[in-house]
Amino acid sequence: MTPASFAQAMATIRLPNVFNPYADQCDVHDRANAPALRRRALRTYLEAIMALGSETIWMGRDLGYRGGRRTGLALTDEAHLPLFSRFYPGTDVTKTTRGEVVAERTAAEIWGALSQLDIPPLLWNVFPFHPHEPDQPFTNRKFTSKERCTVDELNSELVQMLHIDRIIAIGQDAAGYATQFGARVECVRHPSYGGTTEFRAGVCRLYNLTKITPRLASQPLLF
Template structure:
């Protein structure tokens, strides 16, 4: 991985370029929250609101300089599809803004605030850390079946390959001490682009207890009372 850009202005330039690249992606059976508006749930100009959320996040992260990164698989239909923020649902927008110091985050949907189980576990863990990690997804969009737009599926290899440069670009902005892959699919994606990382148990599907233990082990004194049960 390349070293951190020498100046914050260069990092911001790379972030703006990343946002433009994200918004340009169009793939079958893939919802791009920075390009598409959902007729069932979105407010007017929702894609633009999510773009603004992402820009505010990246600028805040550049200023914060996180030492670690957590990479998930895809955006979920109850989480990042709606917020435009990795591993974050609408119920945790306030926590996200506080953790990163991100200003101007907006709810981009007009329907009831949505909660996602994975986001709840992720933000429970982040709340126990002294500083937040950089959050991202190997495939930064919401893949779905053709007849089920509000369900989740794993991205396909051809879809990842079409967007692999975006993952490289996101990680190139920073210089992390450690990159963590949340689950086997995220680990496989990072391996395909040659990014050294540690694989952790994904907190979904009964993996939350092991995920919490691994977080406590990895962060040590940098974590505060992460609950092992519940």
């Protein structure tokens, strides 16, 4: 599988009460061509990872309505899109929604940690879509086991395509899942719900860092 065929395969998955940013259009926030732009971002992101030679995934749980639902990029909100091509050269990302930039606290923590690394990892999720409550698209919920099964094969393809040998699980949900891929799995606390200090300490331990300070994008997006 190639980055292009992987992005197309992601777009074929449709599930009730799940927003697929590579196929679905948000009538409230999205621009007219938002799904196509997010597919392009995903494809070029994977190509950039291959060019960098990064063989590590940071794996979260699923997309949130303030972050990945809008960007199509795991653990990334709109406030950090200006940094994306700097960390992942060649990636073609753009804001796909109308209105003001929306920030997410988890993304600030993740990108604060990334800024300390020589080679950034692939940011990904166990369930790479946004599961929400019925008739409440701007809510977050955990995916079901049946929903997760629909992406198991694609996640396996991703690991093989990128020759992943290390998965850093962001939280216990990801830690239990990641063991099936044959890569070395390490876990850090998810930064949400009071886990910020432990998350930073975990990343420092794994990468031999002394300190992590969250950072925001240095300049606004103009759209």
